[in-house]
Structure formats: C-alpha cells, structure tokens
Amino acid sequence: MTQVLDRLFTRLLNKHNASQWRYGSSVISILLVCISLFFIATKGFNWGLDFTGGVVSEIQLSQPISSSEISPLLEAGLGQKVSVVASDEPGRWVIRYAVPEDMNASAASIETLLAPLSGEVQVLNTSIVGPQVGQELAEQGGLALLVSMMCIMVYLSIRFEWRLALGSLVALVHDVVFVLGFFALSQMEFNLTVLAAVLAILGYSLNDSIIIADRIRELLRLQPDSALADVNNQAIKATFTRTMITSGTTLMTVSALWLLGGAPLAGFAIAMFIGILAGTWSSISVGTSLPEVLGLRAEHYQEVALPDSP
C-alpha cells in the first residue's frame, strides 16, 4: 500500500520538477489568500448570535406550514421584524429577532403566539444573548486568536531558525485566512464553534509544517553541502506518506462529523475540513518555499545546533 503512494509521489514529483511544483503551488496559495482577503473585505462575515446578540428559537411544527403563515403571527406579537428560516429537517424552523428591551421580564412565548396555527408547536431551544455579551464574546474570541498566535510564534522562534519559523507561520496565516475567506464567500454563520475550529486549525496546521521543518533541520545537519531546494524536496518526500495518512484520517473523521453531527456542528466540521486541506497544502508549498526565498542555508543550523539533536 505504502509503495503505491511512493510510486505515485515519484511519478508526479521527480527530482527535477519537485521544486517547480512547490513554487507553482505557492503562487496559487498567494492568489487564494488574496481572493480570500478580497471576500473578507467586501462581503464580511455572517456573524452568529453569539457575537451579535439577539434571540434565536428553533421550533418544531407537527403540520406542514409555510413561513408566510408563521412570520405575520410572530411579527404582530413581538412588534418587530422576525426572520423565519426553514431548518434542514422537515417541520423545523429557526426564528431570529432582536433582544426585547427588558430581558428580565418574560416576553410572550413563541408557543402562545403561534397557538392559532393548526397542529402542535414545540419550542426545541431558545438562546437570548444581550448585545453587551455578544460584544464581549467577540472581543474574547479575537483575544484568544491573538494570544494563541503570540504563544505559537514564541514557541516557533525558540524551536526553529527564524527563516523556517517564518515559513511555518506564513503557512498558518494562509490557512486561517483561507478558512475565513470561505466563510465570507459562503456567508455561512460564523459563531463561537466556528471560532473554536479556527483556533484548532492554528494548532493542527502547524503539525504538518513542524514535522517537515523537523526533517529539513535533520537533513541539513546530515548533509550540509546539499542545495536547500533538494533538501526540502527530500524532506517533503520522506514525510509525504505520513502527511497523507494523517490528513486523510483526520479528514475522514471530520467528514463523519459533517455528515452525521447535525446542524450545530456543521459549521465546525466544514471549517475544520477546509482548514486541514489548506494546512496540508500550505505546509508543502509556502512553508518550505519561503525559507528558500529568505536564504536558509545549512550553516544556519550548524551554528545554532541544539544539544538535543533528534
């Protein structure tokens, strides 16, 4: 089995064209990041309830009823515009509206407002988030992203030579920007769980980069006279099977989550799926090409050789 992958790898990438592959894919990566940034700038995100504040209710109706029957009843009762969207499952509706003035008072319940409809109305869940809390959660989320980035940067700069570290970091930013770009383009809801996925991507995306960088370091010490491009290609080849298997199993489990996890985890699963794909791609392309551009050489590792060489 493993041999098949090896043969595939050698056929696609031999000594002569492997570098071209990497450079080509790096250019594609840069293009994709630009496109993502464009979408983030122009379309923005469809922020979820966690960040905007508001009321979201999910209801189950026993009779097939259209949204044009539900909306007027609710809008009359609540005195404001109400968005009524059909959920994935039949008879389920997601209702979203602004937070009433006084959250301490119990407002008229959706069940009573929808009582005139035929059939049974069941409220499955309701979330009310005050605007102040939403603002704070958004700030905390941003803070979490920043703190993680800082910690990772500190770790990388201690662990690796700065050129390699920068390569991994750029690959990381690429993955996150790409996932964010997808959410801006698709206008899928960006909520707290998606944010958690983005943070997990920070960690996972580095996995591949670090493992390849580890190999590069090892090979540079073993063969100080080789050209860096060759060393990089060797390192990628040596870790390629592992990269494919791990990305493969992770993608499999994430797809299982996407398929069966239900609506609340769909955003999370999609973000992880894209993040892992982008992470694998970028660790091979940008992550190794950037150190070459920055002029990483074998002597950088001879000078700062760590005592605990692997």
Add this chain to the structure above:
Amino acid sequence: MKQRATKRTLNQYSYWQYTVLIVTLFIMLLSALPSWFGESPAMQINHNKVEQTHPYLVLDPLAMQRQLVEQGVHVKQIKQDNENTWVVLEDASQLPLARQVLTESAALPDQDLPITLASVANAPQWLSALGFKPIALGLDLRGGVQFLLDVDMAPVYQGQTDQVRKEINTWLREHKIRGAQFSAMSADGFSIYLADSGQRSELTQHLKRQYPNWQVSLTGERLKVERQAAEHLALRNLTVQQNLQIMRSRIEELGITEASVQRQGEHRIRIELPGVQDPAQAKNVIGATASLAFYQVLADQALAGKTLLDEQGRPVRVAQAPVLTGEHIVDARASLGEMGMPEVNITLDQQGGRMMAEFSRQNIGKPMATAYSEYSRNAKGEVTQSHKIISVATIQSGLGAKFRITGTGSMQDAQSLALLLRAGSLTAPVTIVEERTIGPTLGAENISNGFAALTLGLGMTLVFMALWYRRLGWIANVALLANMVMLFGLLALIPGAVLTLPGIAGLVLTVGMAVDTNVLIFERIRDKLKQGNSMARAIDSGFSSATSTIFDANFTTMITAIVLYSIGNGPIQGFALTLGLGLLTSMFTGIFASRAMINWFWGNDARRSVRI
C-alpha cells in the same frame, strides 16, 4: 530513564512498566463504564421534608407506580431507602407531568410536595459503590436553562461615594467649617476645595483617621478624596459574593439538585438549571427583590403586633411597624471584635442613624429583631412575600449611625448575616444578559448525532489503519481504542469536567489525529528497515527518533487548547478540554502502550528486510 533502560536491553519493558500500563487502563475502563450505561431522569423525595409539610402522607411505592402509569408516565423504577424515595423515569420530558401527578395525589393538594429533580446513574450498583460516576453532560446535551446575570457595579460605587461625601459635609457643619466646595470627579471619588490651610489639615486628619480605605491627596487648595484600588476590588468582590449567595438560596427553592450558580469573570454570575424546561418560573425566582427591617421585639405574645418565624421555625412577636428599614443600611461587614468574638459592623445613613439613636436610647437592655423579606412571583405570576427573622440581639447601649451586632454565632454566621444585611440596600441591580434554553429532545438528539459521528469516524479510521499497516495497524487500532477508553475515563474522573457538544467534536478530531503518533513512528521504523536494520533495531531507533517530533507537533495544539480553555465560555471549554486531554492520552497510548505491545510481539525479532 526509559531510554537508558531500552539501550541496556533492546525493546524490553520491565514488569513494573507493564503493570503501570495495565493498571492505568483498567482503572480508566472502570471509570469510563458508568458513562456507557448513562443516566436516567429522576425525582428525589426527601422523607424528612415530607414529614414537615405532609405529616400523615405515606409514600407507598406501589401506589405511586400505579398512579403514574395510569397517567401515562413511563416509570423505570421506584426505589426507597430510609431517607429518600427515588422515582426514576424513562424520559426527561415527562418530569413535569410526573411531578404534577404525585403532587395531586398527596393529601394536601394546595401545598407542593418537596420534590427535587435529579438524575440517577444506570450503572450496576458495584460501580457506583466504587465511586465511579458517569461523565457530567453540558446543558447542550442534557437540556435545561442557563442564565448569565450581570451585576451592575456603578450604582454601588456611586452610592458609597455619595454617602462618604454626605458624611464629610455633616462633619464640616458640626465643626463649623464653612466655605468648603465639593465637586464630583467620578463614581470613585470627589474633591473638596477649602481656602483655610488650618481647616484643610484638620479635615485631612479627620479623613485619614475615619476613612482608611480612601486615598486623600492635596493639590493646591484642593483635597482629592478617592477610593483606593484595593477597596474598589473588595467592594466588587463583596457585592458579587452577596449576589451569588442570594441567588444560591433562591435557586435552592427551585428544587434542582444539580443546579449550579457560579461567578464568571469580574461581575457576572452563571446559573445552570439542568432539566428545567420553562425559563419563566426560574426567571421569577431569580428576579425576586429582597428587603430588610429592624423590629422591636415584644415580650408578650398578646401585645398588638405581628408574629414572624425565625430560621428554626420558632415564632417571634414583633411590633407592627419596623424601627428602621434596610434602605438605610449603607454597609455591613463581618469582623472579629475586641474579645475575639465574631460581630457584624453596620453603618447607617444619616437619617437612619438618627432614628436608630432615638429608638435604642429608649430601649437599652431590650431585644431587637432583624427580619429579611423577599418578594417574588410564583408560577402563576402572582407576587408572593416571605418573611424570616434572621437575628435577635439585645441592645447594650445607645446606638448611632455605626453600631455592631454581636452574639451572631460563628464567624461564618456573622459573614452570612452581613451578606443578608447588605442585601437590604447595597444590592447592585442584577440583569439577565444571556439566556439559553435547550429542550430535552434536542439535547438527546445532539448526543445521538455526536456519537453517531464519533462511531463512524472511529470505524473508518480503524478499518483504514488495519488495511494500510496490516499487523502494525492492529497495534495502532488497539492503541486508539485504549485512547478512547482513557479519554472517557479521564472525563468522568476529573472534577468539574463537562462534556459538551463541541466537546464531542473534539473527541472526533482526536480520533483522526491520534493515529498520527503511530503513523510517525511506523514511518520511521519503515525508513530504518529500508536502511537495512533488523526489525528490533528499527523499532528502537524508530521510536526514539519519532518521539521528539511527536512532542513538537502536539505542543502547538496544546497551546491553542489551553488558550481556548482559559478564554472560552462553557461549550468552547468543553471542546478545549477534550482536545487537550486527547493530546495527552494519545501520546500515552501512542508511545507508551503501543511500544509495550510492539516490544511484546517483535521486541527480539532479529530478521532484516521485514516488510511492514
């Protein structure tokens, strides 16, 4: 240490290493088992409490079973021991119905039966007896209501500042110092302009002596009076603590054993009510207002007045009108008095001080009662009122604006009395800023979806690994299953660990990523074999060269898990928890457990050019 050992005799784990491994896995398995059986919703009826409200009621399990089944409630089990009767149901959504049936069947239909909602583990008795419990589920998985309350500190700071300002003004008037001009700075302080330098230093002396918690500084002819940072913090902590205490006692009345009331951040309170389906009732209880009053205690029950009950249920006869109500209390703090006895120091505002002075002068040697009243709305939306005498103390001497209550019992009692006293006036306005209701059906659906995804993900990974690495794949698979057992075992063992829906997503991710450890090792072994090493040698160097890479790769994910845990809220913390724990267990099983197995099977395999 491990490495040194392996170098001496290649690929051999000592007996103690196998023992540690097997014992750890066995304990984790035991700890994980109760979660497999799950929990059932139940109602707990305490016999002592029943005796107080329904003295003649006999709780007959058979009759209860019959009544419940007649009304269509699916009863799983009714257990009775000396203290409690447990009614275990199949379905959480039938709890309100079952409660209603039992209440109506009781002899006094207008009085609620003291029923608390709880959950009972389905695991066999011996597992529970060993202290193993099922994993605690978050509200998104079990259903319930969650509130986030905001304690508004601004009025508290402003109120205290205004009070100090008023007191200083009075002092100035009493000492015939004129021409002082006050100007407000913020909720945390003010400044006083005083032209005469002698008077100014006199005032400074007074302030420093009387208000140690305030910072006094002089700029030109202006005295700046500001609350010290430590006092600012102390006041906030006291206020939030006091609200926590009040909320806890109110939530207790709702009768939910697993309810939690916790402080979150600087001035927030998170209340979780598992099993509650209607937030309206909980809202009424949370939104109750409290007040406090001091009463003259009447010696004779026959005198015109009213009778209130104290905490032990004993009647206390007090005057119809209170001497003073709680809105005059500015501050109340517990401390140790001169004799080392706990006491509560109370500060009244000016008007209250005058009223108290007048009353106490005339009543030295007589008792005074402190009553706590609460107004709340019941399930029908009617305002109900409850009174309780919280302390009766004897007036020793004429009291002023500042006085103390002694004989309150232990320091803890004094502290809780101080909290209650403060509740009368200083209470910061509390508002609900977040409210989430998750129906029990949705919770159950989330669990089944999450675990379906986990099963599919796990199944696919196991099949893939077995096909790809064949014999070594089976090692990885056993390690992966051991990893899952450990993860569930740890989640059940760690106090405060809660499994949420994003937490299940973390489990699924862990399954995908956990094999990475084994893949890294296997690939290294394969490389070494290619270089012409024997199987045993390849295993040894494969493991040792992969280990540092594994640590490196997992470290960054660990960073994000820790950041997420410390910054995130409930569900996100659940994700961070399974993510972080998953990394630890996958390193344990991937490196330690799989090495043990590989050593066992191939440890002394001297063959070269083995294909794996």
